[in-house]
Amino acid sequence: MSDLTGKFFWYELMTSDPEAAIRFYGDVAGWTAQPFGGERTDDPYHVVSGSAGPLGGIMRIPAEARDCGMTPWWGGYIGSADVDADARRLAEAGGSVKRAPEDIPGVGRFAVMGDPGGAVFMLLKGSSPDGMDAAPPMANGHVGWHELYSGDFDKDLAFYTSQFGWGRGQAMDMGEMGSYQLFSMSGATGFDEMSGGMMPRPKEMPEPAWLFYFAVPDIDAALEKVKAGGGTVLNGPVEVPGGAWIIQATDPQGAMFALVGMRPAAA
Template identity: 30%
Template sequence: MIQGYFVPMTAFAAGAPCWADVMLPDLEAGKRFYGELFGWTFSAGSAEHGGYTQAYRDGRAAAGLMPKPDGRLPTAWTIYFATPDAARTSAKILEAGGRIVSEAVPVGDLGTMLVATDPTGAVFSVWQAGTHPGFEVTGEPGAYVRTGLSTRDPQGADAFYGAVFGFESVADSPASDERFRPWRLAGQKEEIGGRALMGDRVPAEMPPHFTVCFLVAAMDDAVRTATRLGGRVTAEPITTPGGPFAVLTDNQGAAFGVLSPK
């Protein structure tokens, strides 16, 4: 585990990032890409759930892959936040100025999910666990480690996610400044992610968005592997308090973050 980042839990606290999945045009190509990059193995796709496939790191659930049912949908990673009551969270999202994209619906006995956006349009999902609690492995190479929101309204983001999930903006963190603030859950010391200001260099057409980040053993190796497999570097590695961080794009256009230990 990387100190100061996501702590794996068997029962996720309300508001904690608990799952991530990616929607892809070509599921098999995605399995080849992420299988080699992160060392994942995969379940057989579930016909009941549109071919949804679970990825495993050393036999533990690490993420999900799903074939796009509609070509108009984005090729993108999605972060899920835990809730004990999806309907109540839906009401909070609306009260705080967000929008519900897909109402809360049961996914068999696995749980209940909804898809929403914050007031500026950043998409996220909410998960009320049933038999599927979420991540079984985090904070290890090949597994989820944190998420970050890129936004043009950082104060608005703090207010929205604070009202909906109880996120606290960590102004006293060594990593914090006006452009970036880590987030933690109320009453907890560990950071669960953060938000960053989208500066003038970011194209105006780029919408606010969450970046799902995975831990890798070595940044150089991850970049070489991703590019060899047809991916590309979207944001070159930079130094962060947690270690080198970069944004990559897979061979189908889905962007994600990678972080390597200091």
Template identity: 30%
Template sequence: MKRICASLLLTAVVLTACSATGVSIPVLEGSLAGERLPGKIIWHELITDTPEQTQRFYTELFGWEFEPLSDKNINYFLIRQNGKAIGGMINQNRLPTKADISQWVALFSVTDIAAATDQVASSGGTVFTPPTSLGDRGKIAVVADPQGALFALLQTANGDPADTTEPASVADFFWHELWTGDIDRAVTFYGKLAPYQMERRSLGTGNESIDYVVMHTQQQKRGGIRANPFKGLPPIWVNYLQIPDDAELDRILAKVESLGGEILVPAASRPSGGTVAMIAGPSGAGIALQTWTNEEQLAKFGEQ
């Protein structure tokens, strides 16, 4: 447990490191003018100790582009898919730590980051870093829920990326799922943090049935909560990329190991349709791949 806590704290330091140098991270693209969507996951950060291999891995698999900020002294890359900025990458090697903290971190929108961090603390969570300025992007705080799942809060300076009725593009983020050891406690915690409407479902049949909670805000599905499916795995927020079909998923999985990655969970069907697999890049940061083929299926996501 002490090792996990130390790793989380180091991750928090990494995510707020830019602020210490007065660096301004660019605003999020597609932002609404001054409007925030609390509870929506609006950004993703990848921390890696193998930046060159990681860039090649994701570029070869998905066609992602990695764009360094214009100031070469800044330890930050924008990640683009088909020209759209979908996340950022931080080179862990340029930071004062030798611990392996490579991972993907989801950033949740909040309207008042000071109040949100107070809520985290009062609800039994952990605030690893207080609200910290990222310049033009806004303010960030790195926190964990009572079970230890790490995530970040972001109060944007100029508004959040707008919701869209268009399906996610291939290899873009389109779902987020909390794997936890206590569903009820997680529902209570996140329900106080943001204006979520929690929809409980029983998914699958017979011995394969699982309890699932879909998190809604602004009439949109934002994420899911389920029991942790793997014994010994710490609670975690899992980020999903959209893959169009099984053939493309097979093509991707066939290349993972040759590019220095690992297949953590082989492809398997979900009760409501679609196929899911989980992979890790060269640094060990895990990410899920989910097949969906059209807008109708995307509208139903969260029912698996």
């Protein structure tokens, strides 16, 4: 099993309409979904899987969170060997504890954190001794790229590299938009080993946030499925280094997500 400590490995959609979201992403990203643990409640947590196995979950926004103004949102979990110790350490390093560590019965222990710039992520240590393997690069339906729209670029870059051991890759000059800093969650520095990039939050983003890019085999076909399913394409397709293409979009309930994939060669 892969060592997922310090790496994003689970992705969770909190939404106003789980069933509609399952249908939408099932068509766009090719996911399958099943209730967690086989539970058949009126409102189960659904585990979603891509071509290489489970990758995340979809759940309804809890009433108390909805009442506090939470809107549909994708969040990511970073593996932790000790959630309580990591939460303290990250807070001392300039992060913040948004929700103190607590147990999820049958799942593990988690905490909700903020980085120095304000973007939210979660820590998780599973309760099972059986881990999970990381998906192969660009496996269909799985996260192929992680992007941080940073609220404090210099502090956030130092935070993730020092606290999680992420490697710094190339920094790309984007002119007035600042630098786009490539990073690797494995600590590597080679271009082909990069896991994502971070950049100063553009004015179009209402707040600092992580954005996750789900891999699809055909970016143009996926774009049409987004539109046909009631989603909104915000940007793209745009070609990126390496020959892949990306789009950023919102799903029908309003959660922002992104896709990465190739354009099939012309026959």
